[in-house]
Amino acid sequence: MTIENATIRIARPTDNLDDLLPFYRDGLGFQVLYEFGGHGDFDGIMLGHPGAPYHLEFTKAHGHTAGRAPTEDNLLVFYLPEPERFDAAVQRMCGAGFDPVGAFNAYWDVKGATFEDPDGYRIVLQNAAWGV
Known part of the structure; x- marks a missing residue:
């Protein structure tokens, strides 16, 4: 299994x-x-x-402190290969008051936009197809 x-x-x-x-x-x-x-x-x-x-x-x-992300490279990556879908997702983030940040690994800046949540963890909206 x-x-x-x-x-x-x-x-x-x-x-x-x-x-x-x-x-x-x-x-x-x-x-x-x-x-x-x-x-x-x-x-x-x-x-x-x-x-x-x-x-x-x-x-x-309760009674425990979680703290912030240990590094700037703790990521969740969402692959959005369609340009319109990617652009809409980035605009939604910006419209909600969240501006992109520079990625720790510059690879993600080539076709993506990185956003940092209030705890310092990051998500990448990647304008590319899922693949290995």
């Missing part, structure tokens, strides 16, 4: 769920799929698109 074609949830801690929500919901267009509070010592939010094989989950642990 392999994990090929698995559904994935990318989960990470944060110190402020409220600060992240505008970046991922308003800027990237994710929907709030589920929110929880008092789940043990955790509060959290799951974002994604209904039917998509991935979710992003952000959790806040």
